[in-house]
Amino acid sequence: MSGVDTTPATIEEVPKKLWGYLVEFEDAAELVSAAERVRDAGYKNWDAHTPFPVHGLNDAMGLRPTRLPFLVFGAGATGCLVGLALQFFTNAVDYKYIISGKPFFSLPANIPVTFELTILFSATAAFAGMLVLNNLPQWYHGLFHSRRFARVTADRFFISIESRDPLFEEQRTKALMESLGSGGEVEAIWEEE
Amino acid sequence: MNHSVDISADNLRLDDLGTNLSRTTALVGAIALAAAIILAFLSESSRPHFFYTYVVSFTFYVSLSLGALFFVLIQHMTKAGWSVVVRRLAEGIACNFVLLALLAVPLLFGLETVFHWADPEHVAHDKLLKGKAPYLNVPFFLVRLAVYFLVWIVLSRFFFATSVRQDATGEPNLTRRMQTVSFPGMLLFALTLTFFSFDFLMSLDAHWFSTIFGVYYFSGSVVGFCGLLPLAIYALQQRGRLERAVTREHYHDVGKLLFAFVVFWAYIAFSQYMLIWYANIPEETGWFLVRQESNQWRNVSIFLLVGHFFLPFVLLMSRHPKRRLHILVIGAVWMLLMHYVDLYWIVMPNFNEESVPFNHIDLLCFIGMGGLFVGSALRRLQDCSLIPVGDPRLEESVTFENV
Numbered sequence: 001m002s003g004v005d006t007t008p009a010t011i012e013e014v015p016k017k018l019w020g021y022l023v024e025f026e027d028a029a030e031l032v033s034a035a036e037r038v039r040d041a042g043y044k045n046w047d048a049h050t051p052f053p054v055h056g057l058n059d060a061m062g063l064r065p066t067r068l069p070f071l072v073f074g075a076g077a078t079g080c081l082v083g084l085a086l087q088f089f090t091n092a093v094d095y096k097y098i099i100s101g102k103p104f105f106s107l108p109a110n111i112p113v114t115f116e117l118t119i120l121f122s123a124t125a126a127f128a129g130m131l132v133l134n135n136l137p138q139w140y141h142g143l144f145h146s147r148r149f150a151r152v153t154a155d156r157f158f159i160s161i162e163s164r165d166p167l168f169e170e171q172r173t174k175a176l177m178e179s180l181g182s183g184g185e186v187e188a189i190w191e192e193e
Numbered sequence: 194m195n196h197s198v199d200i201s202a203d204n205l206r207l208d209d210l211g212t213n214l215s216r217t218t219a220l221v222g223a224i225a226l227a228a229a230i231i232l233a234f235l236s237e238s239s240r241p242h243f244f245y246t247y248v249v250s251f252t253f254y255v256s257l258s259l260g261a262l263f264f265v266l267i268q269h270m271t272k273a274g275w276s277v278v279v280r281r282l283a284e285g286i287a288c289n290f291v292l293l294a295l296l297a298v299p300l301l302f303g304l305e306t307v308f309h310w311a312d313p314e315h316v317a318h319d320k321l322l323k324g325k326a327p328y329l330n331v332p333f334f335l336v337r338l339a340v341y342f343l344v345w346i347v348l349s350r351f352f353f354a355t356s357v358r359q360d361a362t363g364e365p366n367l368t369r370r371m372q373t374v375s376f377p378g379m380l381l382f383a384l385t386l387t388f389f390s391f392d393f394l395m396s397l398d399a400h401w402f403s404t405i406f407g408v409y410y411f412s413g414s415v416v417g418f419c420g421l422l423p424l425a426i427y428a429l430q431q432r433g434r435l436e437r438a439v440t441r442e443h444y445h446d447v448g449k450l451l452f453a454f455v456v457f458w459a460y461i462a463f464s465q466y467m468l469i470w471y472a473n474i475p476e477e478t479g480w481f482l483v484r485q486e487s488n489q490w491r492n493v494s495i496f497l498l499v500g501h502f503f504l505p506f507v508l509l510m511s512r513h514p515k516r517r518l519h520i521l522v523i524g525a526v527w528m529l530l531m532h533y534v535d536l537y538w539i540v541m542p543n544f545n546e547e548s549v550p551f552n553h554i555d556l557l558c559f560i561g562m563g564g565l566f567v568g569s570a571l572r573r574l575q576d577c578s579l580i581p582v583g584d585p586r587l588e589e590s591v592t593f594e595n596v
Contacts (some may be wrong), residue, residue: 055594055595058596069511073510100471100473101473102471106467107468108467108470108471109471111463111467112467
């Protein structure tokens with residue numbers, strides 16, 4: 001992030017294109033009400049950036065509920081069945097062995113392994129699914145060009161609107177974002193073409 | 194966080210509702226309990242049944258107040274903000290220990306009926322019970338009983354009184370003091386609850402022992418309380434109380450706790466079962482043998498497995514039922530009933546190994562103590578606000594949202 005020059009005019013050899021606009025807020029409450037306005041304006045390719053989870057921001061941004069629970073449930077159910085099948089095959093089919101007089105396939109003895117595999121599958125699905133649904137990991141992001149954006153990990157809140165949004169128009173979008181902010185200027189983010 | 198919620202227009206007091214309702218429920222309860230006692234003393238044969246089912250209902254209502262006390266303690270220990278608006282209800286329900294101590298008195302007349310170890314003739318012919326006599330004897334039992342209730346009454350009184358005092362002054366220091374007390378309080382709570390469950394439930398079959406039994410009773414207690422809390426909120430909101438202060442965000446969190454402790458109960462119940470099943474030692478398996486050899490008790494065991502775990506596990510998993518109070522309250526009432534079935538399943542096979550003896554005496558005991566329990570809680574909450582209005586975290590709780 002550091003070492004990237006933010007002023008487009010200084011490097012004239014490389015052609016630049018507008019990535020989007022960034023505006024800064026001083027507290028979460030301002031961010032939430034600003035997010036509501038961007039949402040209502042109908043933008044799709046935009047994001048809000050905060051140093052910590054902000055309650056109610058999902059609604060303010062108009063985000064749809066995550067699909068992750070279904071993924072996790074499916075993975076958990078799979079893990080459950082895999083655990084049972086694994087023990088059935090190994091204990092009752094492939095290598096029958098009498099252990100303390102119990103039946104070859106006895107459910108109470110199989111529950112711990114089944115339970116653990118259910119957890120393992122769901123936890124892995126939750127972690128991997130979270131990454132995939134969030135488009136992570138991202139090695140490059142247009143906002144890396146902004147120097148003041150570094151404060152998003154400490155004490156500042158931001159909203160960015162990308163130029164690839166169908167509704168994006170340089171003048172109008174900039175005007176909208178200027179009307180949102182708490183006095184901080186709207187920063188144009190340029191990236192190399 | 195930023196959405197300010199105005200609760201000033203909310204009705205935060207019980208007022209005449211408290212007077213009328215507490216009188217009615219207490220009256221119904223007293224009549225039902227008196228009827229059960231009269232029935233038990235009219236016929237010699239139903240007397241043992243009465244005392245056994247009295248243990249079921251008694252441990253059931255004690256567990257609800259214990260669950261409430263746990264709820265209050267854990268909120269202070271974790272300095273929780275979300276729960277402030279529902280904490281007063283828990284504080285009020287926890288204060289029922291005074292009533293419950295009184296309700297323990299009739300049981301003293303049936304000690305020899307219910308507990309074999311309390312019957313000197315029985316102990317004389319029983320080598321194991323003789324060996325356990327230094328712990329399992331009537332005087333020491335009574336001392337322990339007194340200690341448990343003393344601890345519970347002092348703790349619940351302290352949290353209720355301090356919180357009510359804060360309503361007037363709004364002093365943050367009182368919150369700090371409650372947080373300090375909650376830590377040793379939780380230790381005392383854990384010890385007293387564990388030994389209470391050993392004394393009242395495990396010692397019904399004094400040959401048997403299970404070291405996890407206290408945790409089992411604890412998990413059921415919290416399930417019971419998390420079932421009672423949505424029901425209490427629902428009943429109050431239906432009558433125009435707490436309409437703005439308690440929102441679906443709070444239902445959601447109470448529902449999460451209910452769900453978590455449903456799973457925790459199953460985890461503990463299975464841990465207890467599997468070790469005994471695997472080791473297959475006669476002195477341990479006897480307890481489960483009784484509950485699966487007779488057809489009727491086996492059916493109750495399976496009903497518990499399905500009704501106390503599988504069904505609520507599937508139904509409460511999604512966030513949607515938890516955020517709709519009228520659906521959550523159905524699950525909550527169901528879990529309350531299942532918690533009663535759980536205790537019935539623990540106690541009653543000691544009375545009748547062959548069949549489930551459920552009849553009007555069980556019902557009268559359950560309703561009788563329940564009426565008094567509700568009446569006493571309402572009476573307690575009568576003279577104070579239904580939410581701790583002086584709590585420094587009230588604002589945080591009122592505007593709380595799940596991410």
